[in-house]
Amino acid sequence: MTRSHHHSxxxxxxxxxxxxxxxxxxxxxIILMGIDxxxxxxxxxxxxxxxxxxxxxxxxxxxxxxxxxxTQYFSNQSRLxxxxxxxxxxxxxxxxxLKRLDFISQKNDQLKNLLEVxxxxxxxxxxxxxxxxxxxxxxxxxxxxxxxxRDFQPGQPVIDALGLVxxxxxxxxxxxxxxxxxxxxxxxxxxxxxxxxxxxTSGDGQSETITLSFLPHSVDVVKGDILKTSGIDNVYPExxxxxxxxxxxxxxxxxxxxxxxxxxxxxxxxxxxxVVAPLKND
Amino acid sequence: xxxxxxxxxxxxxxxxxxxxxxxxxxNIDFLPDFILLTLLFWLFTxxxxxxxxxxxxxxxxxxxxxGDLLGQNALTYASCYFMAQFYKTKxxxxxxxxxxxxxxxxxxxxxxIMLFTNLMHELRYPGLSYFLQSLSAGLICYLWSTFRSFKxxx
Numbered sequence: 001m002t003r004s005h006h007h008s009x010x011x012x013x014x015x016x017x018x019x020x021x022x023x024x025x026x027x028x029x030i031i032l033m034g035i036d037x038x039x040x041x042x043x044x045x046x047x048x049x050x051x052x053x054x055x056x057x058x059x060x061x062x063x064x065x066x067x068x069x070x071t072q073y074f075s076n077q078s079r080l081x082x083x084x085x086x087x088x089x090x091x092x093x094x095x096x097x098l099k100r101l102d103f104i105s106q107k108n109d110q111l112k113n114l115l116e117v118x119x120x121x122x123x124x125x126x127x128x129x130x131x132x133x134x135x136x137x138x139x140x141x142x143x144x145x146x147x148x149x150r151d152f153q154p155g156q157p158v159i160d161a162l163g164l165v166x167x168x169x170x171x172x173x174x175x176x177x178x179x180x181x182x183x184x185x186x187x188x189x190x191x192x193x194x195x196x197x198x199x200x201t202s203g204d205g206q207s208e209t210i211t212l213s214f215l216p217h218s219v220d221v222v223k224g225d226i227l228k229t230s231g232i233d234n235v236y237p238e239x240x241x242x243x244x245x246x247x248x249x250x251x252x253x254x255x256x257x258x259x260x261x262x263x264x265x266x267x268x269x270x271x272x273x274x275v276v277a278p279l280k281n282d
Numbered sequence: 283x284x285x286x287x288x289x290x291x292x293x294x295x296x297x298x299x300x301x302x303x304x305x306x307x308x309n310i311d312f313l314p315d316f317i318l319l320t321l322l323f324w325l326f327t328x329x330x331x332x333x334x335x336x337x338x339x340x341x342x343x344x345x346x347x348x349g350d351l352l353g354q355n356a357l358t359y360a361s362c363y364f365m366a367q368f369y370k371t372k373x374x375x376x377x378x379x380x381x382x383x384x385x386x387x388x389x390x391x392x393x394x395i396m397l398f399t400n401l402m403h404e405l406r407y408p409g410l411s412y413f414l415q416s417l418s419a420g421l422i423c424y425l426w427s428t429f430r431s432f433k434x435x436x
Contacts, residue, residue: 018334018367025338025360032342032353037403049347056302138408277361 019154047172054131054174088194123237123272125159126150131175140183140203144273147172155235157276163241163264164188164229165273178273181263182208182240188241191230198230201242208267210243212259217250221259237276239264290331294340298347312411314389314419315338316364317344322385323343323426325366337363354399358392365391386420 016024035041035067077209120147129145140146146152148171158170166186179186184205191198197220201210215221225245231238297316321340325332341359344354365388375381393416401407 018364021334022360022364025334026357029338029353029357029360032356033399036352045346049349058298080286 013089043170046238060246062151091092104118123278126277128158128176128273128275130273139185140180140205141169142166142178142180144176144178144275145174146275147174149174150275151177154277156278157229157236157240159240159274159276160265160272162266163243164213164236165265165267167235168275176275180267181265182267188236188242189230189233190227193226193228194222195225197221198232199227201227204260208263209246210261212261214268215255215259216255217257219257221245221248221257226264227261287331290324296320298344312414312418314415314422315392316390318359318392319385320420320421321359322362322366322388324425325363326370326381329367329370329392332363334360334367335365351399354396357399358395361395362388362392378424381427382420382424385423386416389408389416389419 002165028257126146128150131141131143131145144158152171154168154171158165158168164181164184166178166180168176169179179203181188181203182205183203186203188201188210189198190201199212199215201212204211223245227242227245228240229236229240229242237245241264243263245259246262247260248257295315300316318323321332329420337359338356341356342353342385344350344355344359349354368385369384373380373384375384390413393413397407397412
């Protein structure tokens with residue numbers, strides 16, 4: 001009797017159906033996505049989780065670091081001697097080039113002074129390591145060592161020895177996220193070295209190329225042209241190599257030519273990068 | 283059968299670490315989401331322990347820790363639970379190969395939802411190789427069930 005009375009007190013015998021629950025959770029998820037996309041409130045939470053995740057990444061990286069260290073340690077001595085000789089030759093070559101460049105730079109400065117053109121900036125850089133690549137199939141980003149602790153700011157350009165790699169998009173306490181120039185959302189104002197024509201590149205996203213869109217068929221661009229930053233946006237210093245023109249595609253049905261370019265920086269092969277300090281106009 | 287929730291939590295932590303290794307260190311595109319695979323494993327072996335709210339909550343935590351758009355993994359995991367649970371009673375799974383095919387289709391559904399949510403906020407289409415993750419999920423499930431006999435929770 002007591003048991004049956006106890007059962008009669010229960011208000012619902014059966015909970016909501018599985019389909020109802022799915023609709024409920026879908027609704028909540030869509031609301032969360034909408035709010036996060038619009039207001040970016042997750043970035044504060046990421047500041048905290050990033051701190052937590054860094055030691056985990058360090059531990060996970062340890063076997064690979066050890067492997068690299070061991071292989072380097074046991075490198076063949078003759079190979080090292082050969083490399084040393086080659087490096088000496090390269091160094092001599094570079095010294096010669098540097099002297100020539102110094103001369104050109106001095107001459108250039110004198111000419112600029114004569115024309116009363118003010119040298120707007122001279123950029124400084126900070127070396128950083130790449131901690132890991134964010135393997136998000138939908139975007140092209142990497143995580144570098146150094147964030148608020150090194151006064152990095154979103155928007156700072158990131159380069160390697162060859163050219164422009166990308167731009168800092170998020171800064172965390174000890175790390176920063178860099179969006180590569182091949183990301184679909186990245187655009188860089190550039191100038192063709194040969195003709196001086198100013199253009200804007202955009203990342204292709206899917207392949208490892210960048211494109212120049214909405215240019216007339218008669219545009220003065222040829223295969224092999226080098227694109228350098230134009231510096232008109234006050235974000236990227238002038239003259240950093242960005243890409244080389246690979247192909248110019250003329251589609252008669254389209255009023256515009258499509259120009260595919262290959263990034264000059266070793267987008268996938270680098271381990272150390274340089275973060276360019278924010279530009280200060282004098 | 284899960285004796286207590288500690289085993290479930292421990293397995294999810296291990297899955298999260300394996301995810302981190304495969305995503306961040308090894309840079310392997312075709313490895314599946316091990317957290318989802320673990321949840322599905324427990325769903326098929328001890329369905330009474332897991333609910334759609336657990337799937338959704340784990341997805342939400344994944345979003346927070348991976349820094350993805352908040353709610354996209356939560357939506358995907360909840361949908362996977364629905365797909366797995368709704369059709370489990372309607373499809374006769376008699377051997378491990380059939381289970382692997384079933385897991386493949388659940389992962390394919392999950393990937394399509396992820397693709398849709400990412401394309402909605404103007405991210406790129408990663409190409410057909412993206413769907414290799416579903417194949418590898420099915421394969422891992424098959425190998426695991428062959429290695430260790432899978433006991434379905436009917």
